[in-house]
Amino acid sequence: MVFHIIYLMWVLAFLPECRCLCSKPELMNVSPKGSSLGLGHTFKTFPTQSVLVCMDLCISYPMCRSVDLNREKSVCRLQVKSSVTDPDLLVATPNTIHMDKEDFPKILLDNACQTLSCDNMTMCKGNTGCIPVLDGRSCGSPPSVSNAAASPAGPFPVGHTHNYTCHVGYDSLHEPYTTCQENGKWTDVVFLCQRTSPKYTLLGCFEDSHYYVLESGPHSLLINGQRQCASHCDTLGSYRYFGLQVGSQCFCGNIMRNNPRELPATECNQPCNGNSGEECGGSWRMLIFSS
Template identity: 35%
Template sequence: MMLKKMKPIFLFYTLFLGHLLVNDMKHFCTADLKRGYSLLQRGYRLEKHLITNLGGVSFLDCVEECLRRTRCLSVNYFQPAHFCEVNYKKKESLPDLYFAKGWYYSERDDWDKAIVGPCSNPNCQENEKCVPKALGAYTCEISDCGIPIIPMNKEGNAFGNIHDSDAIGIQRKMHFTCLDGYEKEGSEVFICQTNGVWKSDLKCNKKYQLPGCFVDDHNRVLESGPHSLQINGKSQCVSHCATLGSYRYFGLQVGTECFCGNEIKSTSQLAPPDDCKERTCFDNPDETCGGAWRIEVFLM
């Protein structure tokens, strides 16, 4: 008896859900796919510009994933494994593409946006993706963390050491390292958090050429100083010297003192290098700043 009463309700929901499915499919079926297929580049792949990748999907699912992500500009698709790569860049010229058997390359602008129905013209931010809902509605969700900005000292620099699997999507990671002439501080791995913000502590600090550790006296090794800094260290002393003029050398001494100069006093005597490691820098314990009457001199 209960089953008979439930049948009309079950039929209603079946018809209702079927209507939604047909409504969603209507957008897909009315989309013009001819242009996209005609512009496919077979045997090519754009490398190392991933937002994310997906396995076990069709080629059109791959295209749809790109169209729903604001930042996506192209896709790679590996037919034998039904594997999709969603890219945040597109080729500037054909040599940008890597020849790879079994791969297909396609660009976002080649496809009719009607494929994604309510997501064909969403008001989502650059780092968001459109998620379609029932009755033509959609929501915007965080998709990626964008291209990482390397946090570093103002004289520092860095460049990507990007791995094949690196991507900017949520819970993905990127690898970066410092340029020659810079010291790495922290991890080279950047992790994209669920809030769309990169997690990293990488800094690139300039390596200063070391003329040596010198014995100092009242006839100073470097002509300008001592200057007492609230926070002492290589970058702090360099910055302070820059405010005083144009100097070739800077020096650190007794933890708190910074010196600047264009010449090293000709009568200066070299001291053992360890003599200049006696004192940590004032309010900067990660660096050493010379010793008592021992100045560590660097080339700017």
């Protein structure tokens, strides 16, 4: 908190736009330097390095709930969401400061725009009134994302946020949002749907022999591992178990034959072929999973 106060005092002391604030020193509540709402909630961007200009722009747009300012890139993003009402949206972002409209200095909020009650499609021009700058502007259908539910048909008004949902069997990566901007384009989509990693139950490390504990195999795989061996067994039939041995070998089976002796896990720690992040048994040592 002390760092925030020192940083904001520095901003107010050196920005020319701060003269009116310097006569009435007030503190702004900002997120730690290096935070933002990401890209998915922006409806308009402006080129500026000024904290005060960025906040003033947000005040003039009733749709704006917060700002993200990257002073290094001179980009001010006006957002349709705030971290006050949606704290889970705040993410770590280098060289960026996030500020919610609820926490702007009162001196900035004490202007004509606060009494005009302009609607979201307008821009407040102070004594001039509410100017309908966003009326009639829209975006088409949101960009499609592979393995996600189909995007709805447009058009959508400026400020509309689309929330992506992955198909069953896929996990979401990155922020699942895109917002219609005032230029008629959706914000860049960084969202991905990645196939859910199968969950296998490790039964243990077992001693093997020429009679083999599992009936199908060995199958030599150039790239071996839990997912690779399980997928290979699926192509051969319906099996309850799969086993990894001596780095490259994959076995499949419905019963564990020959009453194998269980061994310490340390005897099944040979790296998998082409997949050194996983262990694939050892010499006559089979790591067995139920699938």
